[in-house]
Amino acid sequence: MKPLPPGSTIGIIGGGQLGRMMAMAAAQLGYRCHIYAPEASGPASDVSAKWVQGRYDDAQALLAFAKGVSVVTFEFENIEPAPLKPLAAKTPLYPPLSALEIGQDRIREKRFAADCGGRTADWAEVNSRADLDIALVKIGVPAILKTVRFGYDGKGQARIMRPEDADAAWEALGPGAPLILEAMVPFQHEFSLIVARDSAGRVAFYDVPANVHKDGILAQSTVPAPDPVLEQVPAARSFARKLAEKLDYVGVFTIEFFAGKEGPVFNEMAPRVHNSGHWTIEGAETSQFENHFRAITGLPLGSTKTRGKMIQMDNLIGDQADDWLELAAEPGVHLHLYGKHEARPGRKMGHVTRISE
Ligand SMILES: Nc1ncnc2c1ncn2[C@@H]1O[C@H](COP(=O)(O)OP(=O)(O)OP(=O)(O)O)[C@@H](O)[C@H]1O
Ligand SMILES: [Mg+2]
Numbered sequence: 001m002k003p004l005p006p007g008s009t010i011g012i013i014g015g016g017q018l019g020r021m022m023a024m025a026a027a028q029l030g031y032r033c034h035i036y037a038p039e040a041s042g043p044a045s046d047v048s049a050k051w052v053q054g055r056y057d058d059a060q061a062l063l064a065f066a067k068g069v070s071v072v073t074f075e076f077e078n079i080e081p082a083p084l085k086p087l088a089a090k091t092p093l094y095p096p097l098s099a100l101e102i103g104q105d106r107i108r109e110k111r112f113a114a115d116c117g118g119r120t121a122d123w124a125e126v127n128s129r130a131d132l133d134i135a136l137v138k139i140g141v142p143a144i145l146k147t148v149r150f151g152y153d154g155k156g157q158a159r160i161m162r163p164e165d166a167d168a169a170w171e172a173l174g175p176g177a178p179l180i181l182e183a184m185v186p187f188q189h190e191f192s193l194i195v196a197r198d199s200a201g202r203v204a205f206y207d208v209p210a211n212v213h214k215d216g217i218l219a220q221s222t223v224p225a226p227d228p229v230l231e232q233v234p235a236a237r238s239f240a241r242k243l244a245e246k247l248d249y250v251g252v253f254t255i256e257f258f259a260g261k262e263g264p265v266f267n268e269m270a271p272r273v274h275n276s277g278h279w280t281i282e283g284a285e286t287s288q289f290e291n292h293f294r295a296i297t298g299l300p301l302g303s304t305k306t307r308g309k310m311i312q313m314d315n316l317i318g319d320q321a322d323d324w325l326e327l328a329a330e331p332g333v334h335l336h337l338y339g340k341h342e343a344r345p346g347r348k349m350g351h352v353t354r355i356s357e
Pocket of ligand 2 (some may be wrong): 267
């Protein structure tokens, strides 16, 4: 890939906090960003050169947007791939559409993970109330019913702890959307791999954060992860390498794992930068955002080495961001606020990173 010169413009599809932090990293490298999103404005609009409002399924509008940029990427995976095909035929689009197609579909993702030699929770497709009973016999309880597509931050999920919970779970999610029933994986720890891959196939891994979720939303990531997680990192990395090669992936991606009794259990992959990688902004020599742009613009990948001994990233969810002044006053705290106007419960408003030497 010929390196994209500074001063060039990069298109980002999606305008949330990931787009905001992406645009800030791109600016540091001398690039300008144009954002394409359905809303009138968003966290990324404060820090980008242009905001184009358009629907994610409007292939013509996406094509017109791409005319003004040299390369296109995305910060949001819950978009239909088909309307992006005409764009991808004209303008370089990274990561590849195949990664988007797989990463947004929990069934395709699990099949693909298995093809790459990974282990997943036991699962079954659920397309009717009768399917759910059959799936529960096969999988047992506890289990989680999830929408196959368009889930995020624990949305589109219902836990089935006892067989009697099946009706409530079905009422919450069915009928209509395709569903998947997953066995609940018993785990001590969750962790994620944040991986950068360039067009020449070079791969760089970050240190692995251990992640704690509350109500299905990421609450905290810490580096280094505890020993039982570190033992599973080599297996997780060789799996990720295979997955990236099969997709001919370019950019940053993330895989979430459960640290299971017999090794890493694949949970899901995100074909993009990830909340569990926000610690890399101050905690690594090159952030996940910068390395994403380095990969998609043909620059050499930057060092992923961790800075400092212990790093902790805490999300500010809902009214937790009200403490911004106290947090700003705390020595050594790196405060990030996403510029969202309304602090709804469960909404990611910002994050803080603490690094100890
Ligand atoms: N099969 C499972 N076994 C045990 N815990 C699970 C399982 N599936 C989900 N969870 C728990 O719920 C959390 C959120 O689930 P998942 O990653 O599928 O959701 P999501 O909505 O795609 O989240 P996000 O996009 O924010 O990562 C997981 O990180 C884990 O803590
Ligand atoms: Mg997840």
